[in-house]
Amino acid sequence: MSDDRIQSRHGRPQMRMHRGGGWGRPGGFGMPVQKAKNFKATLWRLASYFRPHLLRLIVVFVAAIASTVFSIVSPKLMGNATTDLFKGVVAKMKGVPGAGVDFHDILHILVVLACLYILSSLFSYVQQYVMAGVAQSTVYRLRKEVNDKLSRLPLTFFDSRPNGEILSRFVNDFDNIGNTLQQSLTQLFTAIVTFLGVIVMMVTISPLMTLVVVLTLPLSFLVTKMIASRSQRYFVGQQKSLGQLNSHVEEMYTGHQIVKAFGHETKSIAKFNELNDRLYESGWRAQFISGAIFPLMNFIGNIGYVLVSVIGGILVTRRAIQIGDIQAFIQYTRQFSQPIMQLSSIANIIQSTIASAERVFELLDEAEETPEAPNAKTISDPKGEVQLQHVRFRYNPDVPLIEDMNIDVSQGQTIAIVGPTGAGKTTLVNLLMRFYEIDGGKITIDGVDITQLKRSNLRGLFGMVLQDTWLFKGSIRDNIAYGREDATDEEVVAAATAAHADHFIRTLPDGYDTVLNEEASNISQGQKQLLTIARAILADPAILILDEATSSVDTRTEVHIQTAMRELMQGRTSFVIAHRLSTIRDADLILVMNNGAVIEQGDHETLLAKQGFYADLYNSQFSLKESELM
Structure with missing residues (x-):
């Protein structure tokens, strides 16, 4: 996905998400690798998270050296055993008196080899165990910092980015970092030590043969x-085709009813086949070409083995080296190419990991909410008096939205906010709850500037019922009780009864213990709305915000809810955002907004008498209903 910004209404910045993706661990030969913009700075910043674990990292490094050294010495000892066996057999064949194979000496070498292999495995286990602890502790600290950061970020951050992007940083990037720290770093240590150790052992056996093996390196590279x-380019094409195929499948799956309704099944299948063929073409070419690397590397390695065998044989005949040294050297030659391959792969993986770390650090560096005022106040006994004095606000500095807004709301009043889409109705609510910071002016509650209040206390004054319901996976009882932590079962039932939700809840198989799934799709949209209304009733707030709270229920239920809401709103300040103007006739004050400004205000009858913007809105809805009936 990309971070290409687009502008929504009001000039609010948003993000356009480009779908795509793929499977598999990054860093394979020929595969495109995501690279960091500032590799060095990000690497050092990530390394700073290892400081508390410095001692354990030293243990990991020492264990890696010990494990690798014990593994590297083994071929040399096996070569010595081969030499002893060869000398004994040759001497016996020549008829040397008392000559024979010294099995006691060979047995001693084998015992030493077994001990070396056991020690190598033991140190390898210690290395992996300790590094796993370091990796998980580091990722835990990073994940906790990001989680805490998300709670301090302003609403503008979440409005300007798709949920998928934030989840990707919180899930995929952390998995990438954790896997690399736990696996690739230990492999890096081991590969480096193996590479250096093998060269040393090869040089001690024969500098000439070592030179021959080293000369094959440029050809391999x-x-x-x-x-x-x-x-x-084929891997790039594969990823692109895979992203397009995923996008098509997702769209067809989520919109399968629309596809069937308009008879586009054949067209959809044809499109899938086209994308699938394109993916197949790119995929097999990419895999075939990249798969040729290993046979060619083996071919080059075999050339080295032939040269080593020929030169080694000549050196043995000249008694420059022993026969067992050739065996050991061939084993070292195989070990020599392995760390090179590992380092090449690990380099790509580390590039991808640093890119993931950079994305995480970008999140940690995001501008946070304006800090709370020193000695921030709280309102312990709220009345619900709200004032907006010369309030100014813009999502985009170049696009004016709210300019010089003045509103005076008394305790217990019901304030209806109406206007066309994009007029700024929901924005006004976000400003009241300080989800956005105003650019000028002042908003007060009970005479206290909201910037002087603790955010938790300020938002605790409000109860919200929105058009878009939000319920979590859990029982219906828990979802309603989310409005107040200390609520009793009797209070939950009473709130549900007041919201006219009790009846449908009791008809469910498990009643109040019915578990909603992640999207609460096992109940209807109207039932979801009733539960959110019950939650607001239970919260018993000083100020209510109702954003088209009854838009998803039937007419009869709406009448019952309106009755319950009127009882709930008694003595409470209420802000009601409404599109159906017939639902706010009884409001104490109606604010008519357009282009971010309050252009009219008054009660229902007063505004109708003015024959202005409100009257036009009301009459247009009335006329529309008449036309629908005819």
């Missing part, structure tokens, strides 16, 4: 680079 660069 050249072949790898040629194939990787050629397969790169």
Whole structure:
């Protein structure tokens, strides 16, 4: 996905998400690798999280050295055993008196080899165990910092980014970092030590044969680079085709009813086949070309083995080295190419990991909410008096929205906010709850500037019922009780009864213990709305915010809810955002908004008498209903 910004209404910045994705661990030969914008700075910042674990990292490094050294020494000892066996057999064949194979000496070498392998495995276990603890502790600290950061970010951050992007940073990027720290770093240590140790052991056996093996390295690098660069474009095409295919499947799956309703099944299948064929073409080419790397590397390695065998044989005949040294050297030659391959793969993985870390650090560096005022106040006994004095606000500095708004709301009043889409109705509510910071003016509750209040106390003064319901996976009882932590079962039932939700709840198989799924799709939209209304009733707030609270229920239920809401709103200040003007006739004050400004205000009868903007809105809805009936 990309971070290409687009502008929503009011100039509010939002993000456009480009769908796509794929499977598999990054960093394979020829595969496109996500790279960090500032690799060095991000690497050092990530390394700073290792400081509390410095001692354990030293243990990991020492264990890696010990494990690798014990593993590297083993071929040399096996070569010595082979040499002793060969010498004994040759001497016996020549008829040397008392000559034979010294099985006691060979047995001693085998016992030493077994001990070395056991110690190598033991140190490898210690290395993996300790590094797993370091990796998980580091990722835990990072994840906790990001989680705490998300709670301090302003609403503008979440409005300007798709949920998928934030979840990707919180899930995928952390998994990438954790896997690399736990696996790839230990592999990196081991590969480096193995590479250096093998070179040392090869030089001690024969500098000439070592030079021959080293000379094959440039040829290996050249072949790898040629194939990787050629397969790169096919991997890019594969990822692109995979993203397009995923996007098509997702769209067809989520919109399958629309596809069937308009008879586009054949067209959808044809599109899928086209994308699938394109993915197949790119995929097999990418895999075929990149798969040629290993046979070619083996071919080059075999050339090295042949040269080593020929030169080694000549050196043995000249008694420059022992026969067992050739065996050991061939084993070292195999070990020599392995860390090179590992380092190449790990380099790509680390590039991807640093890119993931950079995305996490970008999140940690985001501007936070304006800090609370020193000695922030609380309102312990709220009345619900709200004033807006010369309030100014813009989502985009270049696009004016609210300019010089003045509203005076007394305790217990019901304030209806009406206007066309994009007039700024919901924005006004967000400003009241300080989800956004105003650019100028002042908003007070009970005479206290909201910037001087603790955010938790300020938002605790409000109860909200929105058009878009929000319920979590859990029982209906828990969802209603979310409005107040200390609510009793009797209070939950009473709130549900007041919201006219008790009856349908009791008809469910498990009643109040019925568990809603993650999207609460096992109840209807209207029933969801009733539960959110019950939650607001239970919260018993000083100020109510109702944003089209009854838009998803039937007419008869709406009448019952309106009755319950009127009882709930007694003595409470209420802000009602409404599109159906017939539902707010009894409001004490109606604010008519357009283009971010209050252009009219008054009660229902007064505004109708003015024959202005409100009257036009009301009459248009009335006329629309008449036309629908005819």
